[in-house]
Amino acid sequence: MFSPFAKRTVALAVGLMFSTAVLAADAYLPEAATGKSEVKGGTAKSYMVVAANPLAADAGAAILKAGGSAADAAIAVQLVLNIVEPQSSGIGGGAFIVYWDAKTKTLHTYDGREKAPDAALENRFLTQDGKPMGRSQAIVGGKSVGVPGNLRVMELMHKAHGKLPWAKDFESAIKIADEGFAISPRLNALLTGDRELQSMETARKFYYQADGSPKPTGTLLKSPEFAATLRAVAAGGADAFYTGKIAADIVRTVTTATRNPSDMTLEDLKSYRAVERPPLCGQYRGHKVCGMGPPSSGGIGVLQSLGAVERFDLAKLGQGSAEAEHLLIEAGRLALADRAVYIADPDRLTVPTQELIAPAYIKERSALIDPAHRMPTAPPGKIPVKGVQLVPADSPERPSTSHFSIVDKDGNALAMTTTVEGAFGSRLMSGGFILNNQLTDFSYEDVAEHRTVANRVEGGKRPRSSMSPTIVFDAAGKPEMVVGSPLGAAIVGIVTKALVALIDWQMTPADAAAVPGALFVGNSVLLESGLAKAEAGLKDRGQPVRVGDYASGLHIIKIAKDGTLLGGADPRREGTVVGE
Numbered sequence: 001m002f003s004p005f006a007k008r009t010v011a012l013a014v015g016l017m018f019s020t021a022v023l024a025a026d027a028y029l030p031e032a033a034t035g036k037s038e039v040k041g042g043t044a045k046s047y048m049v050v051a052a053n054p055l056a057a058d059a060g061a062a063i064l065k066a067g068g069s070a071a072d073a074a075i076a077v078q079l080v081l082n083i084v085e086p087q088s089s090g091i092g093g094g095a096f097i098v099y100w101d102a103k104t105k106t107l108h109t110y111d112g113r114e115k116a117p118d119a120a121l122e123n124r125f126l127t128q129d130g131k132p133m134g135r136s137q138a139i140v141g142g143k144s145v146g147v148p149g150n151l152r153v154m155e156l157m158h159k160a161h162g163k164l165p166w167a168k169d170f171e172s173a174i175k176i177a178d179e180g181f182a183i184s185p186r187l188n189a190l191l192t193g194d195r196e197l198q199s200m201e202t203a204r205k206f207y208y209q210a211d212g213s214p215k216p217t218g219t220l221l222k223s224p225e226f227a228a229t230l231r232a233v234a235a236g237g238a239d240a241f242y243t244g245k246i247a248a249d250i251v252r253t254v255t256t257a258t259r260n261p262s263d264m265t266l267e268d269l270k271s272y273r274a275v276e277r278p279p280l281c282g283q284y285r286g287h288k289v290c291g292m293g294p295p296s297s298g299g300i301g302v303l304q305s306l307g308a309v310e311r312f313d314l315a316k317l318g319q320g321s322a323e324a325e326h327l328l329i330e331a332g333r334l335a336l337a338d339r340a341v342y343i344a345d346p347d348r349l350t351v352p353t354q355e356l357i358a359p360a361y362i363k364e365r366s367a368l369i370d371p372a373h374r375m376p377t378a379p380p381g382k383i384p385v386k387g388v389q390l391v392p393a394d395s396p397e398r399p400s401t402s403h404f405s406i407v408d409k410d411g412n413a414l415a416m417t418t419t420v421e422g423a424f425g426s427r428l429m430s431g432g433f434i435l436n437n438q439l440t441d442f443s444y445e446d447v448a449e450h451r452t453v454a455n456r457v458e459g460g461k462r463p464r465s466s467m468s469p470t471i472v473f474d475a476a477g478k479p480e481m482v483v484g485s486p487l488g489a490a491i492v493g494i495v496t497k498a499l500v501a502l503i504d505w506q507m508t509p510a511d512a513a514a515v516p517g518a519l520f521v522g523n524s525v526l527l528e529s530g531l532a533k534a535e536a537g538l539k540d541r542g543q544p545v546r547v548g549d550y551a552s553g554l555h556i557i558k559i560a561k562d563g564t565l566l567g568g569a570d571p572r573r574e575g576t577v578v579g580e
Contacts, residue, residue, distance in 0.1 A: 041510025044579025112153025114146025226432025298468030322537020509568030
């Protein structure tokens, strides 16, 4: 069916290991690192899917081969990921989509971010004595579950861009749910290391054995309950999820949870709507970079970071140099500082989006970067917000997220980043799928100190995100790169570096997806082992470096001048490139 252009690796590298110590040490990182496979890339002439699991990528490619659009393929990919990569995304979570319509030459961005129940109050994650809950205490159970947005946003996209019947896009996922799939090494490792999932009865029965150990790698895992859910939504559209039995089961699950029961109602589900929002675009070295605006901080953060380093000759400094890594770290810290103050649900707060990406403002922020020294503190910029005085507020976002990139034979392109927040979300399951813990992306610690923050919990509000699905256009206005990644608040830095690798260092998508990273997480810099040569130089500049691994999931497509598609899948996960 497919061209034999890519050597695809289902199993990760020999010696795959899971380290709960690494996971515990990195509270800002979601899924633990589980090793690396070989660099994975490929080329195609007609269409391409790059996704986090071979079964999901194959499902999307089958839809494209059958005449479907990138929108149709995205639905197929997402539904299969729900089964084979349940820790990361699914219909119990939300997503952001950037979509290029080649026929109309129009860029669309779709917001499927979850919402808080209407009854939610800003003290949602405070204890009875007014103290902020610990992260795990807040995450596990019903209160952290936001009204899922994934099916509504995919339906919105399908109505605008789909070519095949809605139900057709569900066929691969239904087949896999019925017949089962072999548990992968990565999924087994994450099940082994999770401290909370097996404490939940439904998840324990599904993923674990009688002795409490996870079902072994290679076990055929079937999900008749999820197959029934998919059949209902395939036949009845998204309404079958947001009303009726499926909705009632979700509400029952979260409101009767033994830990942190929720106040979600059937009306919260019924009234949920996905939203098309204006794309956010800026320039970088002659390329037009476009992404998602608020409630995601991703589009703003990527544009700010690229703009802040554009005055430096990154090509000359070279990949892996301490000089280049330092500049990228400092630019990212400045973007995170602005994120902490200004970014929230734009339906509830006036976000100064254009001011934050104005060239003059970015130039002013870039001037704070000293190539020889780390800023003691990365300050937020000073932009007035009408009617409110805001203060910085962290939200230690831990999205256990997935990203996939698609280009179809008509030239339509899609970047979709999708999430259930932390690994296995709230750990609650309903209808055969994991329910998110997205509401812990709100900044609730500051509420205990009576500080006014943009990203506080409010009824019906969408929490802030860092997801950064991105499409890049050449000087002639043609799409040339489709990029995105998971990994929480680190997403902006990962996507920024991938774009620098593609544009400044002229790397292939496969090499850009595998390029070693230096992530600024919490109060330290996590340096991948492949960047060991930069360690001394970074320390000399004052960067608090420690060496470790992480589980990004960059999935990249580059469209060459002659139309050839070049793909790259992140070797840190189980991703693959499929096309023809």
